[in-house]
Each structure stands twice: as structure tokens, then as C-alpha cells.
Amino acid sequence: MDLDELRGALSEGALTTDPATVESYRRDWTQSEAAGMPLGVVRAGSADDVVATVRWAAARGVPVVPRGAGSGLSGGSCAVEGCIVLSLDRMRAIEIDVATRTAVVEPGAFNAEVKAAAAEQGLWYPPDPASFEICSIGGNIATNAGGLCCVKYGVTTDYVLGLDVVLADGTLVRLGGKRVKDVAGLSLLKLFVGSEGTLGIVTRAVLRLVPAQPPAATLVATFPTVEAAARAVVEVGRTLRPSMMELMDNASINAVEDYQAMGLDRAAGALLLCQSDAPGAARAQEIELIRAACESVGAKECFVTDDPAEGEMFAAARRAAFPAIERLGALMLEDVGVPVPQLPELLTGITAIAERHDVQIPTVAHAGDGNTHPIILYPRGDEAAKERAAEAFVEVMHLAIRLGGTITGEHGIGRLKRAALPDQLGPDVMALTHRIKDALDPQGILNPGAAF
Structure with missing residues (x-):
């Protein structure tokens, strides 16, 4: 496909088709073997670049896969064949407003950078994934990330007051703002938090800050x-x-x-x-x-x-x-969660699954809120062990569902857990989810294959 028209609509150097660069943007942390080959990578420098990319793609039915820092753990930003990877990693601006205790942040800014900018003003941005030094705010918003402090201070959605979002037809909408209380209209703002880039692409966020911890x-x-x-x-x-x-x-x-x-x-x-x-x-x-x-x-x-x-x-x-x-080897990462009283049963069940499938499953957890990270480990290059690990991966998710829990507490569904989502949500909620997706992205061009 001729990309000259797209290149002309973007800022200088935003579009690249260099094979080495394209290859480096194909996968997230999961290094999924199923990642497709993009037509090119747009490294947006502004919201205008995002709008121009989505409008070009919408006119041609070309898939767009949004990408932040590439630290995702569920395959949510892995490329699909023939897509444009739309990277927000160049959009890093941070502005702290002490009077309103807010940060106005572009999506490529790292979580750690927002924390540091807030700390200079005696303020604190609480959401803190274990990867806070290398993960982006856009990715945190896409998956509604949590972290070590969320047991007391909550997760990303609790700190998002406003979003600028580019919709699937290239329309830029502004939701919310520097207001702690606002119930005007439907709560559309929260619809986009955790939507994994399937409903729109965030180009700016207004984040709530609190006094320093x-x-x-x-x-x-x-x-x-x-x-x-x-x-x-x-x-x-x-x-x-x-x-x-x-x-x-x-x-x-x-x-x-x-x-x-x-x-x-x-x-x-x-x-x-x-x-x-x-x-x-x-x-x-x-x-x-x-x-x-x-x-x-x-x-x-x-x-x-x-x-x-x-x-x-x-x-x-x-x-x-x-x-x-x-x-220690190849990994399949889980982030299943259960109501806290079911945590002992979940952890003993994970141990039993590891024994049954003859794999190792080291486990860490944000235990205070029931969110666990069983890490299924197997030797690289051992295909039989890989198959057993995949079976254990599915079984851990089904265990969490059986205990009244969730298949993902903070990493997102991505592409790795998509098959298990209907088992948790059921047919009616899945149908409602697809109705919302179809209404906002009728061509299905935004991050196809991710989440649902």
C-alpha cells in the first residue's frame, strides 16, 4: 500500500518503514510469536499526528494498533498483519498544576516521570505498577493499571479526571477536566480507561494528584x-x-x-x-x-x-x-485476582496446577486486594513443556473464575487471554461489549484482536 499520502499528512519523520525499526515495534514484552507485520510505524509527535493517522486508516480500513512503552504483559500492543503501529512514545509532556492538584500528561510519559514531577511540588501520583520506571501513562490508562500501593490508594481509573481521545473516525473529543466532581452526561471518561485502545486512542490525560505520602x-x-x-x-x-x-x-x-x-x-x-x-x-x-x-x-x-x-x-x-x-526460562504471565477471602484457595490451587502439569509457577501478589501474578515458567525451546505451560495458563484463569475472581486484575486481556473472557463475563455482557465496540468503531480498525 502506498504510504505517501499518510507521510505527507504527518509531521516530519513521524512515519517510518525502516525494517529494523518496524521489527522493534511489532511486539510488546510478551514477544508473541503471533505478532503480524505492520505496513509502517507512526511515532506521533502530537495529537494532530494521531488524528491524521486514524483518519487515513479509517478511509482505507487499515487496522491501527496503539502502543505506549511496549511493556505490556498480555500482548495488547502486538502488531496485526498489515496494520499501522501508532506509537505514542514521543509524546512525553508533563505539566503540574499545584492549585488544582492535577497533572496534565501526554500518553508517552513514564509513570516514574509523572511521580518525579509531582514530587517536586510536594505532591504524589499513587498508581505504581512494579514496572513504574519503564511503563507509560497511556499504557497504564489502557489497562487500568494498579500496583503495590493500590490496596489503599486505588488504581489508575481513580486518578483520571480527564482524557483527550481520538475516536475511530479521527474525531478528537475532550472528556472531563480539572474537576474532582462532574456528573454532567454519561460517564464516558471511565469507558475509555481499561479499554486497551479498542475504543479510542488517548492523546492527553488529566490526572489527580494527592499530597505527598x-x-x-x-x-x-x-x-x-x-x-x-x-x-x-x-x-x-x-x-x-x-x-x-x-x-x-x-x-x-x-x-x-x-x-x-x-x-x-x-x-x-x-x-x-x-x-x-x-x-x-x-x-x-x-x-x-x-x-x-x-x-x-x-x-x-x-x-x-x-x-x-x-x-x-x-x-x-x-x-x-x-x-x-x-x-530462568520462558514465561507466561498471569494476573488473576479473587475476593481476598478466597486468596488461600487460589494460591493452593495454583500449586496443584503446577504439580499436575509439571511446570514451575513462581507467584508474587498484590495480596492485599487479592490480585496475584502466577508466572508460569518453562525451559526455552522445550515444546512439550510449552504445551503444558499453556494448559496451566488456561487452568489458572478458570480457577480464578470459579472462585468468583477475574482473569486480569491490571495487565488487561490483550490477545493472550481473549479466549477466556467469555467464560468470565457470560454471553449477555459479551454481547453488550460488542455493541459498544461496534458503535464506536464500526469498521473494527482500532486494535483488532485485542481484549474482545
Whole structure:
């Protein structure tokens, strides 16, 4: 297809068909073998470039796959054959408005960059995926990302006050703004958060900021089994609201220690990392209550520190789990979630699935809200193990559904989990989903094959 007309409608250098560049934009973190070959890559420098690209594609029925930093874990930004990959990675502007406690952000800005800009003004942007240093705000919005602090502070949608969105016909609409309360009209803003680029492409976001987080006290509890750690999570959640409650099983602990020695207990069946940022004396009181809850269900040891740097060291160990486990083989990543009381059954069920399919499934979790990351591990190049891993991948999702949970808490459906979505939502909700998609994107050109 002749791309000269598209090139002429864009800013200088925005469109590339260079084979090496195109190849580098074909896949997200999953490195999916099913990724197609794009016609070209548009690295948009402005909303005008996004509008021009979508209008050109709509006129020709060409698929458009939006892409942020490429750190997605469910195949949501992998290219489809004959598409235009529309990358937002050049759109990085950040503007902090202290008076309204908002950040006006372009989609390519990294989560860490928004946090840093807010911190310079004594403010804080809470959503914090483990990959916060390398993931983009646009991608966070596309998947409604969460992270380590979401047990107390919520997920991305709780901080999105406004969006500029390019629709499937190239129309640019502005939704919401620097207003905390606004119920004028339908809640269209929230429709686009978590829609994985299938309904529109975000070119600008207004994000709510909060006062800087107080220093946190940290508790690290070790348990003989992952089930005991999960029961501690349930016990803590009955009456307390920690600002962080993360779980690592024995396999993930040892993977991290092999990757970068952090002083974690290699013999522990599981570890809970809990933090409290309650004000004043209440912080120490909350940590002591968390300690008592952990000990009541069999914690072997509880270590407490009020040194923020020491606490951050433990948080860094938790964040290191993905790259540490990735070194050990090929991965299939889950992010299934369940109501917190079902967490023990989910984790013991995952262990049983690993044994049944003869694969390793190291697991970390945003345990305080029931969101887990079972990481199915198998030797690279072993096709039989790959097939067993794929069977385990499906079975973990079905286990979560059976327990009243979800197949994705924050990574999105993407292309990897699409087949399991009807099992969770059912036919009526799937039909409603398709009606909304058809209304906003009748040609089906926006990220086809992703989500639903």
C-alpha cells in the first residue's frame, strides 16, 4: 500500500518503514510469536499526528494498533498483519498544576516521570505498577493499571479526571477536566480507561494528584507456607488497611536472591511485605496490629523497620521478581485476582496446577486486594513443556473464575487471554461489549484482536 499520502499528512519523520525499526515495534514484552507485520510505524509527535493517522486508516480500513512503552504483559500492543503501529512514545509532556492538584500528561510519559514531577511540588501520583520506571501513562490508562500501593490508594481509573481521545473516525473529543466532581452526561471518561485502545486512542490525560505520602513503617513477615501467608492477608484485611501488602512465594524469593542478593529468607515458604503510612503514632500501632495478625496464623518471624530507605529496599526486592524469574526460562504471565477471602484457595490451587502439569509457577501478589501474578515458567525451546505451560495458563484463569475472581486484575486481556473472557463475563455482557465496540468503531480498525 502506498504510504505517501499518510507521510505527507504527518509531521516530519513521524512515519517510518525502516525494517529494523518496524521489527522493534511489532511486539510488546510478551514477544508473541503471533505478532503480524505492520505496513509502517507512526511515532506521533502530537495529537494532530494521531488524528491524521486514524483518519487515513479509517478511509482505507487499515487496522491501527496503539502502543505506549511496549511493556505490556498480555500482548495488547502486538502488531496485526498489515496494520499501522501508532506509537505514542514521543509524546512525553508533563505539566503540574499545584492549585488544582492535577497533572496534565501526554500518553508517552513514564509513570516514574509523572511521580518525579509531582514530587517536586510536594505532591504524589499513587498508581505504581512494579514496572513504574519503564511503563507509560497511556499504557497504564489502557489497562487500568494498579500496583503495590493500590490496596489503599486505588488504581489508575481513580486518578483520571480527564482524557483527550481520538475516536475511530479521527474525531478528537475532550472528556472531563480539572474537576474532582462532574456528573454532567454519561460517564464516558471511565469507558475509555481499561479499554486497551479498542475504543479510542488517548492523546492527553488529566490526572489527580494527592499530597505527598508520609514516611512508611515496614513489616516483613515470613511463613512456612504460602497458604499461611494468604491467611494472614485475610486476617489483616478484616480490620486494617495497610498502604502496601505484597506476597512472594519461596520460588520468587529465591529467584530474586539469585538475581540480586537482598537478604531475603531463602527458606521461607512465603513472605509478606506490609507497610503503614498512617499518621503519627497510629503508624506504629497499625504495624503492631499487622504483626499480631501475622503471628496469629503462624508467622515464623516478623521484622519491623521505620527506616524509609530500608523499607524501599524490600519493595525493590518485590519489584525485581519479574526480571529475576525471566532469567530462568520462558514465561507466561498471569494476573488473576479473587475476593481476598478466597486468596488461600487460589494460591493452593495454583500449586496443584503446577504439580499436575509439571511446570514451575513462581507467584508474587498484590495480596492485599487479592490480585496475584502466577508466572508460569518453562525451559526455552522445550515444546512439550510449552504445551503444558499453556494448559496451566488456561487452568489458572478458570480457577480464578470459579472462585468468583477475574482473569486480569491490571495487565488487561490483550490477545493472550481473549479466549477466556467469555467464560468470565457470560454471553449477555459479551454481547453488550460488542455493541459498544461496534458503535464506536464500526469498521473494527482500532486494535483488532485485542481484549474482545
